[in-house]
Amino acid sequence: MTVATRILVVLLIIALGGVLLYTMFTIGAIVALFLLSLLFAFILAPAVNAVERLHIPRTPAVLIVFTLFFGGLAFLVSIIAPFILSEIMHLQEIVSVGQMRRAVRDIEVFITRRLSFFGVRRLTLAPKVEEWVGVALDNVVNIASGVVGLVLFVVMLLISTFFLLKDARSLKKSLVRMMPNGFFETSLTILYKIERAIGDYLRGILLDAASIAVITTFALWLIDLPYYFLVGLFAGFANLVPYLGPPTAAVVAAFISIVDTGRFDQVPLIAFVFIVIRLFDDAVVQPLTISRSVRQHPLVIIFVLLIGGQLFGIIGMLFAVPVVGVIRVLGTEILAGVSASRSSPSP
Template sequence: MQRFFVYLALFLVVFLAIGWYFSNIALYFVISLILAALLRPLTNRINEFHLVGQHTPRWIAILLSYAAIILLTFSLGLLFFPLIKEQISVLSQLNVETIYYQIQQPVTQFENFLLKFQLIDQKPGELFSQLQNSVLEAIKRFDVGGFISGIIGLTGSVLVGTLAVAFITFFLLLENGLLRRNILNLIPNSYFELSVATFTKVEKLLSNYLSGLLIQVLAIFSMAALGLSIVQVPYALTIALFAAIANLIPYAGPILGTVFGIIVGISTGTFASDQEYTYFLVKVLSVFAAVQLTDNVLLQPMIFSKSVKAHPLEIFVIIFAGAKIAGIVGMIFAIPVYTIFRVLIMEFYKGYKSYRIFKIKATN
């Protein structure tokens, strides 16, 4: 019994070390596993469809599934195209003097507040001059060549990652269940029954988690789109879609969605007075507050606590550990990766206590 746990601990340490060293490949593989799990029902359904008296070849079914994903992505991109076009038009018509004037007013009011209570010791108007000089210095230090090189490098990395994920996902779908069979073939017969039960439970929990995430995205999109449309915020569907996708990032996602909605509303709206500007902010914040309250009270407990059967505090610690390891990507994938290891350890521990084969080995 003790020897088995030592071997299991060594296996996990080696597995994590290899995953850490080959982090890019491990990330591609994890993303491919998730995409394969999402596309497998659609691929199987297309594969079962009869074409000229025979089943549709599986490779054609996979390509059609890819085409469905590309079409969905393109359709969602159409929601953002009018917004991007208007933002470019707004930026092209910006007047530098007008921007300085709009910034100077709130900065001057803030400076007067600080001077009134003697929190700073300087001449009136000096705070705005310091801010203006800082912006100019930042612009001078901005490395255009380095920025372009970074964009090119990022584009290349995204392209390579996309091709790698598409390649791995294709073979995971083509050889349906091959990965699971190969892993099970490496397991001794004594532990075969326990291993099958563990794989089944992991697949069930991850399936529940992914289904819950899909429900969460659709629910947040519907609520945000309805609320923003009611209060007549421009580009309500685009803002709602961004908020729903950003909400996949735990804790930081809701803030990103709210900030995006405010920026879009301010840049595309016209405000005749400060009262209209304040009223607009109140409307946007009220909608997102209602959406997040519903998400925190109803959706997240259902998705996280029930689907992966973990305590909320446990999830909180794991998410921030994922953020420490891999940033935003780590926050997104922390829960499913943790679920896999958690179930593996718990099931093997229960197996030693429940399965007769282990008790016999222990007595021998």
């Protein structure tokens, strides 16, 4: 391959990547649905394999796991959803009666006093925060009350997850069939490693998030934080986004405490609780749940999280890290293949 051809190939790959990224951005909602189905398929695949090991065919195995998992999930949601909704409604009331505006002004005063040496005299945080919180709470209530849209989304999600689980093997075979003979063995290995990297990471991070949600809820209940259940749940979800999520959850917890009590007394305690949970997560929970092989450099993670979030929101942030893992697997395998073919003796 000449230098000119190589440059042409690289330019073509970059152009194709750009077109693909643009297309994905324009059909973001569908991509998000697909990614969510993929997420559930990765979570449930080991359970389906375990049922299949009992000599039950694949389709009934998927149905059994589906019934147990989504039935359990629906049961859990039916129990906790009214509780969460009432907490959200209560928060909305606080926002509307101006309690939050007062708290934000207090925070403003607190910050300007401490940052006066920087020349900070006046912050206009109140209207901005009020708008953000109002929009966020409205969105949560709208999602929950938009029954038709929600049902349609859930049905689509269930159908696509079902087929992804049932036909995973044949989909993989079809993909391999398209590969030229020269790439057959490499494609098998790449697919296996990608499946492993994504599956291990997603299962690990979800288990980690669930553990953190439970631990945080319990810890916040111990320090008597108002809306401890809502904040604990939020902390669990926020934990899905490495590095950026946990501090966000701490800020939300402190903010809710200030708004509800009108004082700053609980803030140091909240900060302490979140620092302890963070350390416990790093030292105990994550080593047990997330495989070391899928971990990346923090700087890489932060940048890909921002890109993923910009493109597909929270789902994009969740998949950003495994996508980097996939790119790493592809790069490593292709480079290893190229160097092996260069060093191979000619018969």
